[in-house]
Amino acid sequence: MQLAVWTYEGPPHVGAMRVATAMEGLHYVLHAPQGDTYADLLFTMIERRGKRPPVTYTTFQARDLGKDTAQLFQDAARDAIERFQPQALMVGASCTAELIQDDPAGLAEAMDLPCPVIPLELPSYQRKENWGAAESFYQLVRTLADQSIRPRGSERKLANILGPTALGFRHRDDVIEVRKMLDALGVEVNLVAPLGATPADLTRIGAADFNIVLYPEIGDEAARWLERTFRQPAVRTVPIGVGATRDFIRETAALAGVDPAPALDDDGSRMPWWSRSVDSTYLTGKRVFIFGDATHAVAAARIAAEELGFEVCGLGCYNREFARDVRDAAKLYGVEPLITDDHLAVEEAIAAASPELVLGTQMERHIAKRLGLPCAVISSPVHVQDFPARHSPQMGFEGANVIFDSWVHPLVMGLEEHLLTMFREDFEFSDTAGASHLHAHAPKPVTPVAEPANEPAPGSLWTAEAERELKKIPFFVRGKARRNTELFAAEQGRDAIDLATLYDAKAHYAR
Amino acid sequence: MTPLAPVPASGADRAPVLRERGQREVFCGLTGIVWLHRKMQDAFFLVVGSRTCAHLLQSAAGVMIFAEPRFATAIIEERDLAGMADCQEELDRVVTRLLDRRPEIRTLFLVGSCPSEVIKLDLAKAAQRLGAKHAHRVRILNYSGSGIETTFTEGEDACLAALVPEMPTLARGSAGELLIVGTLPDIVEDQFLRLFAELGIARVGVLPARKAADLPAVGPDTRYLLAQPFLTETARALEDRGAQRLEALFPFGAEGTTDWLHAAALAFGIDEMHFNRVIAPGRERAKRAIEHSRERLAGKRITFLPDSQLEVPLARFLATELGMEPVEVGTPYLNRRINARELAMLPEGTRLSEGQHVDKQLDRVRADRPDLTVCGLGLANPLEAEGFSTKWAIELVFSPIHGFEQAGDLAELFARPLRRRDVLRV
Numbered sequence: 001m002q003l004a005v006w007t008y009e010g011p012p013h014v015g016a017m018r019v020a021t022a023m024e025g026l027h028y029v030l031h032a033p034q035g036d037t038y039a040d041l042l043f044t045m046i047e048r049r050g051k052r053p054p055v056t057y058t059t060f061q062a063r064d065l066g067k068d069t070a071q072l073f074q075d076a077a078r079d080a081i082e083r084f085q086p087q088a089l090m091v092g093a094s095c096t097a098e099l100i101q102d103d104p105a106g107l108a109e110a111m112d113l114p115c116p117v118i119p120l121e122l123p124s125y126q127r128k129e130n131w132g133a134a135e136s137f138y139q140l141v142r143t144l145a146d147q148s149i150r151p152r153g154s155e156r157k158l159a160n161i162l163g164p165t166a167l168g169f170r171h172r173d174d175v176i177e178v179r180k181m182l183d184a185l186g187v188e189v190n191l192v193a194p195l196g197a198t199p200a201d202l203t204r205i206g207a208a209d210f211n212i213v214l215y216p217e218i219g220d221e222a223a224r225w226l227e228r229t230f231r232q233p234a235v236r237t238v239p240i241g242v243g244a245t246r247d248f249i250r251e252t253a254a255l256a257g258v259d260p261a262p263a264l265d266d267d268g269s270r271m272p273w274w275s276r277s278v279d280s281t282y283l284t285g286k287r288v289f290i291f292g293d294a295t296h297a298v299a300a301a302r303i304a305a306e307e308l309g310f311e312v313c314g315l316g317c318y319n320r321e322f323a324r325d326v327r328d329a330a331k332l333y334g335v336e337p338l339i340t341d342d343h344l345a346v347e348e349a350i351a352a353a354s355p356e357l358v359l360g361t362q363m364e365r366h367i368a369k370r371l372g373l374p375c376a377v378i379s380s381p382v383h384v385q386d387f388p389a390r391h392s393p394q395m396g397f398e399g400a401n402v403i404f405d406s407w408v409h410p411l412v413m414g415l416e417e418h419l420l421t422m423f424r425e426d427f428e429f430s431d432t433a434g435a436s437h438l439h440a441h442a443p444k445p446v447t448p449v450a451e452p453a454n455e456p457a458p459g460s461l462w463t464a465e466a467e468r469e470l471k472k473i474p475f476f477v478r479g480k481a482r483r484n485t486e487l488f489a490a491e492q493g494r495d496a497i498d499l500a501t502l503y504d505a506k507a508h509y510a511r
Numbered sequence: 512m513t514p515l516a517p518v519p520a521s522g523a524d525r526a527p528v529l530r531e532r533g534q535r536e537v538f539c540g541l542t543g544i545v546w547l548h549r550k551m552q553d554a555f556f557l558v559v560g561s562r563t564c565a566h567l568l569q570s571a572a573g574v575m576i577f578a579e580p581r582f583a584t585a586i587i588e589e590r591d592l593a594g595m596a597d598c599q600e601e602l603d604r605v606v607t608r609l610l611d612r613r614p615e616i617r618t619l620f621l622v623g624s625c626p627s628e629v630i631k632l633d634l635a636k637a638a639q640r641l642g643a644k645h646a647h648r649v650r651i652l653n654y655s656g657s658g659i660e661t662t663f664t665e666g667e668d669a670c671l672a673a674l675v676p677e678m679p680t681l682a683r684g685s686a687g688e689l690l691i692v693g694t695l696p697d698i699v700e701d702q703f704l705r706l707f708a709e710l711g712i713a714r715v716g717v718l719p720a721r722k723a724a725d726l727p728a729v730g731p732d733t734r735y736l737l738a739q740p741f742l743t744e745t746a747r748a749l750e751d752r753g754a755q756r757l758e759a760l761f762p763f764g765a766e767g768t769t770d771w772l773h774a775a776a777l778a779f780g781i782d783e784m785h786f787n788r789v790i791a792p793g794r795e796r797a798k799r800a801i802e803h804s805r806e807r808l809a810g811k812r813i814t815f816l817p818d819s820q821l822e823v824p825l826a827r828f829l830a831t832e833l834g835m836e837p838v839e840v841g842t843p844y845l846n847r848r849i850n851a852r853e854l855a856m857l858p859e860g861t862r863l864s865e866g867q868h869v870d871k872q873l874d875r876v877r878a879d880r881p882d883l884t885v886c887g888l889g890l891a892n893p894l895e896a897e898g899f900s901t902k903w904a905i906e907l908v909f910s911p912i913h914g915f916e917q918a919g920d921l922a923e924l925f926a927r928p929l930r931r932r933d934v935l936r937v
């Protein structure tokens with residue numbers, strides 16, 4: 001048994017729902033008790049969808065157990081077909097139904113339904129949401145793809161865009177950006193799936209010359225099967241950040257045999273200049289802690305280090321399936337990779353690293369709020385405010401522009417940072433005032449959990465005088481100053497941290 | 512079509528009940544933990560379940576940023592099912608670790624879920640064993656919040672019913688004691704306690720108490736008032752211990768609250784004149800506060816989809832005090848005994864339905880075209896997108912709506928979606 005308060009991922013059948021809800025003309029009959037219908041609200045409330053997810057739950061009760069739960073399942077499937085007339089039906093079990101072993105696959109098969117049935121085996125006690133989405137999408141593709149359909153062999157190449165689902169972090173907008181790039185390259189889109197695709201569309205998946213795996217967590221399993229079955233190569237670079245977008249364009253152009261220049265010369269790409277302009281100098285060396293799904297975390301680390309000049313002080317992901325990517329990246333930035341789905345462990349790691357900016361999921365947003373740190377969201381799971389009304393992609397050059405704004409916005413601005421240091425005693429610059437341009441959104445340290453990393457532990461080495469001096473350092477760099485000074489004192493073997501130690505450390509770490 | 516079962520009864524509750532079976536779009540009883548853990552400040556709720564249960568709690572709790580909520584899930588894993596780990600031993604390990612981390616916990620609820628019930632994990636046994644191990648420090652109880660046994664608010668019912676055997680015995684022949692049963696926001700509870708004190712009812716207990724460790728006493732001299740209509744099992748358990756239920760409307764609106772307080776006043780021999788004097792100011796305030804919404808709501812048609820079992824009392828309040836016309840009042844479970852007075856006041860012709868077949872029920876909403884539909888979170892936006900005004904039912908469970916001082920807020924909860932519809936020009 002694993003003790004959990006908050007979880008990064010739901011059960012695997014929620015992943016299947018993300019696929020079903022993204023598509024048109026598909027229905028999902030889920031053998032599950034009534035409480036599992038809560039999952040609908042993820043789509044209708046958090047993502048604000050105006051339609052119910054295409055899911056029929058059998059909602060069996062205790063009194064049905066051992067009697068007619070199998071019959072209930074068959075009735076539900078028959079009703080669903082009649083009412084919704086889907087082109088294809090997915091069937092499966094939630095965690096409870098898995099235990100009663102009714103075998104939805106066998107039951108559906110015995111019914112001889114008038115549409116293709118895709119049985120899903122999603123082991124709820126071993127796997128999680130992303131895996132469930134990947135597996136469901138793979139099963140759909142495998143069952144529905146017409147293997148006699150092959151590329152048309154035309155000069156103009158066709159691509160499939162794989163991976164975007166319902167409830168995905170900015171999937172809607174990423175697809176628009178990726179389509180723009182393909183347009184500029186003269187590559188046509190065969191289909192986007194699951195988002196917006198019908199089962200009938202999926203039958204023609206083999207017509208594409210190659211695949212673009214936008215979200216490896218969800219699309220890669222299907223892409224690998226397509227590679228084997230249709231010999232469709234795949235573009236696996238995820239175009240998040242300017243550098244990665246350029247790589248993506250070159251890779252795509254190479255596969256399509258076209259000139260990458262029209263897509264590379266996008267004059268809407270402002271991020272590089274925004275980052276080079278002098279106002280951004282103050283971003284140099286800001287310590288960022290990054291946590292999310294592996295793909296977004298690795299992409300964020302590259303942007304942080306190469307495109308904003310930050311220092312990556314922590315990097316991790318919650319999905320073990322893709323941990324290797326994070327381990328490789330962590331090596332690159334010289335940090336210990338944090339692979340865990342225990343948010344308390346993440347909280348500890350963030351507190352210990354005392355970063356100046358946290359990039360994470362909604363869980364890290366809460367953690368950062370408690371620790372009084374600025375934060376931007378880069379990955380699922382996200383909450384309702386991360387489904388903005390405006391176009392707000394992460395991918396492509398426009399995505400990089402958005403990222404520049406949304407990561408830099410929570411930070412204290414350059415000149416203001418100096419003023420805060422110079423006029424430390426000004427009452428308007430008190431710790432709780434936060435950055436002036438952020439108004440209500442400024443991170444307000446909440447006592448007493450506010451600064452665990454910033455308060456001396458009992459038996460601290462700090463003298464009262466040094467402690468007072470430390471308080472004069474603005475809150476957003478105080479954690480770093482404390483940490484550096486303590487490291488320095490330890491290295492030097494000093495048994496007390498007085499004013500001299502504080503300033504010796506400052507000189508030592510001066511850059 | 513499901514046959515209409517005629518139910519012989521008096522007054523307006525002659526209305527037939529439409530009993531349906533099919534897909535139910537409701538939460539399970541685990542959801543009650545979201546408010547119960549805020550109410551009982553020294554209690555912790557440990558769900559023994561699956562990742563789904565953990566995800567449900569998280570989704571229902573929304574964006575809560577409690578430093579660390581007083582609930583968690585012990586997620587059953589493959590190795591527990593495969594017999595590689597002994598579930599009871601695993602539970603001991605998890606509980607011990609939890610109690611080490613949270614030494615302030617005085618009551619620990621082990622909460623059963625569908626998976627724990629299907630694999631027949633005996634939580635009563637676990638509670639007993641762990642209770643003995645951690646005696647003197649923490650009381651360990653268990654109840655089921657599973658979706659195969661409980662619907663939404665029935666989780667609170669099961670939790671409170673589990674507390675009843677733990678209540679001390681009220682000495683026989685002691686002066687009678689009034690017991691308020693059902694979770695109320697602290698501010699509402701305090702208002703009621705002030706009113707009872709002014710009325711002259713000296714001994715008043717509440718279940719659940721803010722500290723689960725301070726349980727009120729119960730015995731044959733206990734008269735209890737249900738503050739919530741969904742406490743069927745708790746009522747039964749209290750009656751097993753001799754307590755007597757006071758028949759009353761539920762304390763929603765000016766009239767409901769008056770009737771509820773009056774039932775207590777009658778039982779405790781409070782002088783009628785004194786009663787009227789004490790409650791008059793609150794009652795008047797409630798009426799004035801309701802008046803603001805009356806204009807907006809009078810004559811409007813409303814449908815309740817089954818959710819919290821609050822549907823019948825709320826429909827009564829809206830019909831009698833605000834002039835609304837209930838079209839269909841759906842409830843997951845209808846306890847006729849507890850709701851007898853409520854049912855008698857529902858307008859003739861109100862369609863009562865129990866249970867759910869969500870697709871058929873939505874078809875009826877489309878045919879009825881009510882002005883306002885009260886429904887769960889999964890259905891609200893889809894109905895809005897079809898052009899229906901909705902009110903999320905869960906807000907009715909999470910906000911203070913009982914009593915005189917909240918009557919205006921309660922009316923406003925229903926008026927706001929309609930007002931919003933009128934002001935928007937997009």
Ligand code: SF4
Nearest residue numbers: 035539564624625658
């Ligand atoms: S319905 Fe059952 S399995 Fe689903 S969340 Fe509720 S208790 Fe857990």
